[in-house]
Every structure is written in C-alpha cells, then in structure tokens.
Amino acid sequence: MSDHEYTPKSKVGKWFNDRLPLLTLANHLTDYPTPKNLNYWWTFGGILTFCLITQIVTGLVLAMHYIAHADMAFDSVEHIMRDVNYGWLIRYIHANGASMFFLAVYIHIFRSLFYGSYKSPREIIWIIGIIIYLLMMAAAFMGYVLPWGQMSFWGATVITNLFSAIPLVGEGIVTWLWGGYSVDNPTLTRFFTLHYLIPFLILGLVVLHIWALHVPGNNNPVGIDIKKPSKDTVPFHPYIVIKDGFALLMFMIVFAFFVFYTPNILGHADNYIEADPLVTPAHIVPEWYLLPFYAILRSVPDKLLGVIAMLSAILILAALPWLDTSKIRSAVFRPLYRQFYWILVADVLILGYVGAMPAEGLYLLIARVATAYYFLHFLVVLPILGFKEKTLPIPLSITEPILGGSPNLATVKNKESLNK
C-alpha cells in the first residue's frame, strides 16, 4: 500500500511536497499498513500519546499561574485551585493525568513483554521506550515536588539523597543538585525548569519511537512477520484510528471519574501541608507508580547497593532483547514463558504493595524474596527458557490457519487475551 511513490494531485501540493515532503509523510501515516489482528492492548500507544499531549497542554496552562518560589509555590497552587478560572479542573487533570500516564505505560510495557515486541528487529524501539520511561519518572518526581507540600519536600530530600550513596563524590553531587545545604528554593526553581523541559524531550523521543516502529512495522498478537501486506494488514486510517479512538474514550471515562469524583485519592494527604524542613511526615511513600522500585531500594540493607539494585531493575530492561534467547516472540506459543510472565506480573504487584508498607518484619522479607525473583526472571529464567522451552507450532501467516490444522485462528485469538 505504501510501496508506491506518493504524488500529490494538486499542482500547489506537488510544488510544496517537492520542497518539504510533509504530504508524503501524512500519506505514509494514513496508509501505514497495520496488522489487522491487533487487539486492544495495542491501543495504549495512542492512549499514551494522548496522555503526553494532555500533560503538556495542562502543564503549560498551570505554568502560567504557578510561582516557582519556596515561599509562594504552595500559595500559588491554592490560588490555582480557588481563583483561576477552571484552575481546579486543570490542576486535577494534570495531577491525575500523571497517574493515568503511568497506568497506560505499564500496560504498554507489559503488553510488549507478553508478545515479545522488544525482540529483533524492534530492539531500538524498545530501548527508546525505556529511555522515555526513565524520563517520565524524572518528570513525575520533579512535578510532585512543585506544590511544595510535605511529601514534595521530603520526597525530594530522600530521592536526591540517593546520590549521596556514590562513593567519594556523592556528597558533592547532592549539594550541587540542591544548590545549597538542603532542599530549598534553588532546588525548587531548577526542578521546575527541568520539569518543564523533560516533556518536550519525551515528545522528541516519541517521534523517534514511532519512526523506529514504522521501519519494521508493528508486531502483532501472533508475533510473526507480515507475509502478505494486502491480506494481513489494514491502512492505519480509518481502521486503527477509530479503534484507538474507541479505546481512548474508554480510558477517558476512567480518567474523568478520577478527576471529577476522587481527584485526591492517588495523592497523599500530607502534600496538602506546606513544606516544613523541621518535621518529617510519619510515612514517606512515593507515588504509587514508583512503589515497586522503592521496595527494591529498601530491600537491600546497604545504601550504595540499594541504589544500584534500584537502577539495575530499570536498566536491566534495556538488555532484555538479548537476555530473552527465544526465537518465538508471542507468549501465545510459549506455554512455559506464559507461566513465568504471570509470575513476574504478580511479583511486580507484590513489590508495589510492600513498597507502600513499612520496611520491617514480614514485609521486608517479602520484599527481599520478590526483589530476588525480579532479577532471577530476567537474568536466569529468560536466557534458559529460550533453549529449553518446547514451543507450540506457529501459523504461517496471521490470517491463515496453522500448519497441521490446529489450533485455528479462533483459538489463537482466545488465547491472546491477557486475562486467561
């Protein structure tokens, strides 16, 4: 479909397109051949784009009213909530939007893990995705500091102190990050600057992410390459556009419910107390989306090793395309991997749960076991599984029945669902 060279019909269009081929790009995007068997787990890419745009637009608006100064930040947020026209709406969308963004990105990542979307030839897409995820965490963390409540202040203190674990230069780096001897006004101002910058970096990386995706094309639930584009694919517009749109609207209903009816449930009450450098809140908990990593950090008794473990937990994902030795992409045809996949999902959920609990007694023990398993999954289970696992027979194409008769496409489709 996109094989043929595109030429605009109008003369002006051709003149323009010869100089800047925007129309060719638009044509590529609308005609982009997409596997017709994508399920709804593939709609989260579009949903994430929506989340990013929403955060950027509401963020720009908030920045018009927010004051990045330690003495005025908390007041200016209250000013937004009380006096600015629709300020409460815009702030609640932005605050809950961060959570929705992470919810969507986790689904997106776990979809990729299930269907092996990170495997050759899509390693670069995956690695760019990991960088985006890291930047999202940085943006979310710095954004959480801006209201200058108690959780903002103490979260910033704890997270920046992680760098003090670095031998020799650690203390110096922390002082440099703070611009003083504690988290204070200089810290707030620079966090605001970076919080403003990062979304645009993410936007740039998203363009690369999609560019890299459009080179090999989408993976699909069956995990095999497209054999006959004319038979196996549909043009992106209108088929995928409308489907993504439908899924996005579903997502927006959940989003709206949070914004309008429980806008503060995902936040922490202590953040409505203005920052006080003299009093630490009783429980310091990061936002829910960082809890698994927080649990990993706390499960290691050594300061430096804890930080290393936490960072490795994320960075190990970048090596995933090479740690997973299986040639088969989709978990649909990997019965053993499928079991381990679900154990990993449970493991991460458990880590998230104990991350919110006090780091003591049984919780600490569970956190340690779960942390160990997390690394085991990537470093031991995946490499060995690729050699040992007996996979199911794979269909010839995504529209044709499997060689040997069964299982047919209908059963394959049933098995695709993550919710077994």
Place this chain on the structure above:
Amino acid sequence: MSEKKTNRRDFLFTATYAVGAVGVGATVWPMIDQMNPDASVKALASTEVDVSSVNPGKTITVLWRGKPVFIRRRTEEEISEARSVSLNDLKHPEKDEDRAKDPQWLVMLGVCTHLGCVPLDQKGDYNGWFCPCHGSHYDTSGRIRKGPAPTNMEIPKYEFVDAKTIKIG
C-alpha cells in the same frame, strides 16, 4: 475506497463527528478562559482615595486595576478653557460637563488611547497632557486634540463617597 466516500455521508459518522467536535470545543474553552482575569483580580475592582489634601492645580495619580488614574483638581482657568471649546474642534466630541460632573474634579484613566503609555501632566499645546511616546496632545479635559490617539482619555466609573473620598470602580 469508493465505498468510504458513500459511507462518509452516513448519519452515524456525521453524528460521531458532530458530537466529537462539541467535546473538543468544551475542552478547549477552560484552557482559554483560564487566561481571563481570575476571581481574586475581579474582586479588587474598586479602590477608595482620600483627596482632601489635593489643592487646585494639583494632580495625584493612584493605581486602579494596575493602571494609573489621574485625579486633578482643576483651576478656574482650566475649567473655562475646557468648557469653552466648540465640539466641532474635537476629534472625539465629548462635552466637558459629561466628563467632569463636578467641574473641579477630573478623574480619568491616565492611559493614552493610542498605545497605552502614560501621558505627562501639564505639557503639550493645550495645557493638559502630552504623551511622550508618539506625541498626542490632550486638553484640560483630557480630550485628544492633536496627534495619533483616536479617542479621549477614558473616564472610569467613580463616585464621591463623602466630601473628601472618591471611590473608583
């Protein structure tokens, strides 16, 4: 693709587009309206000024809604000068009687109607105000007489609360 063309006129698609457009509009509005003056700004709409210490021939300038307001206690000459001008000589015809209810007191926004600079007191060809930015001359009633400004300087809503206090706004 010919099928697509016939379907587009389909009622279902038209309805979907229409409802979608309404939603986009409703979402865009808060993003625009947030830039309008907020509730705390609107609440500061009035200010009270004590003018008991202003003698004839003196002007005080007070801040109202972030703009200067000139409060001038005019002399007899200034009043007669302002009231004797024929409306035909004015670019923006307004009677001085309408601009200054109490002839002694002229209360007006000290903002040049050309591009918003603050005119200088007791300057210019008409003994009133002169805007240094682009050379607009105003008379003793604050009316534009010469230069690029299109209209007279604006008279805000004001009232005397008592003999010595003016409430602006």
Place this chain on the structure above:
Amino acid sequence: MKNFFRILFLVIIIIGFQHQTNAAEKIEYLKTDWSFKGLFGKFDRAALQRGYQVYTEVCASCHSMKYLSYRNLAEKGGPEFSEEQAKAIAASFEVKDGPNADGEMFIRPGKLSDKFVMPYENVKAAQAANGGAYPPDMSVLVKARGGGVDYIYSLLQGYEDPPAGFNLDDGVYYNKYMYGNKIKMANQLSDGLVEYSDRTIASVEQMSKDVTTFLMWAAEPHLEARHQMGFKAIVYLIILTTLVYFSMKRIWSRVETEV
C-alpha cells in the same frame, strides 16, 4: 467491552493498594451522612452557614484560614450568604492596610476582597501563644488529613478521660482519634456553646458536623461545580463512546476480522 473491565479491574487494584497503605493506622471513625458525597453531592447551605458561625466563634481565635476571602462566603457553591451579609461580615473584622500617604499602616474595616483575618501575626506568634504547638491553618485541613472529613468530625467528638496509666503532660489532652491519642488542643465544643440563628440545637455532634462541612467547602470550594461538570462529562463520554463503537463496527465490517 471486556477490556474496559480489565482496565477497571487494574484501577481497582491500584486504589485497593492505596487504601491498604493507610489501613495500618486506621481506626474506625464516627460516621455521618455527608450531603456532599456521591455523584450529585452538594453542600447543605444551612450547615455551611452554621459551620461558618462555629468557625468564627470557636476556632478562629487560634486557627487561621489564610486562603479564604470574605467574598468566598457569597460565592456560588459555598455558604451563599447574600452580598450584603458577606459585606457586613467582612466589615466586622479589622484589617491592617497601608502604608498610607504618610507611610503609616492603618486599620480599616474589612472588604469582600480581603483574606480572612489571621488570629496571629505569624507562625512563631501562634506557637508562643499555644504552648509551642502551632494551630494548623484550616483552609485545606480536610485534604491534609488521611481520614478527611470523618477524621475531623470524629476528632472533635473524641475527647475522653485517658485510660488508667496513660501519662499526659500539662497542656496535652487525650483524644480517641488523634494519632498517638495525644492532642495539644483542649476540647472546645460543649452543648449549647453557640447560638444558631436558625434555632438548630447546637449539640456537640451538630456543631462538629456543621464546622466539618464548612471546612470541606473551604478546602474544596469548587466541589459542586466539579460534581456537576463530572456528571455531564461522563454522560457525554459514554454517548460519544457508543457512537464511536458503532462507527468502528461499521468501518471494520469492510474487513473480515472482528474488533
């Protein structure tokens, strides 16, 4: 459709986690029927006006509400005092203004645009007057406490004699619902403490409920607008989703694959 429920399921898990996070220290709070809960929740105007009375007559001598202005009292969705009433309330307070032309600060009656007058000049003065404990600003207090309205409502009624052997220093009181059971604020409410102009009987329970309602509004002044807009937004989204769903079915009917 199935996917929608799956997503919902995940969301519920996350909320569940959050709830359990707080569960560790949670005690059963006293319950009452709040008019502002639920999809169409609205404030009870009379309760807000009574709550304001309790705040000014009882709480305001120590607790500031620095983010509220007198104009808020007349705004839609709040206590909705009339403009005249709100002006009279504002004028009954003395506000420090200035400097005037002589460079001196002066006292004048409050105006609608003024912020609620603070009982103390600053935090230090508040601490000095209250045995070192700062009476927290109450503008967002409801949102700043884990239990929210239920917690405040319970705390106000939670004063009891300490159990035998429970050590209390001077100026510290026992409260069933306070974290650690020790509170530096003495019991402030007693039956009939204020005289409601609408003749409601001012029981401790009634005053607690009224003032907590008032604090909820103070922390979330746009709650009613939010509920109304939320209902409209969600109904709208459901309609559009339905339309898009059928459009999608129509479009995908051109290929044999199901969506």
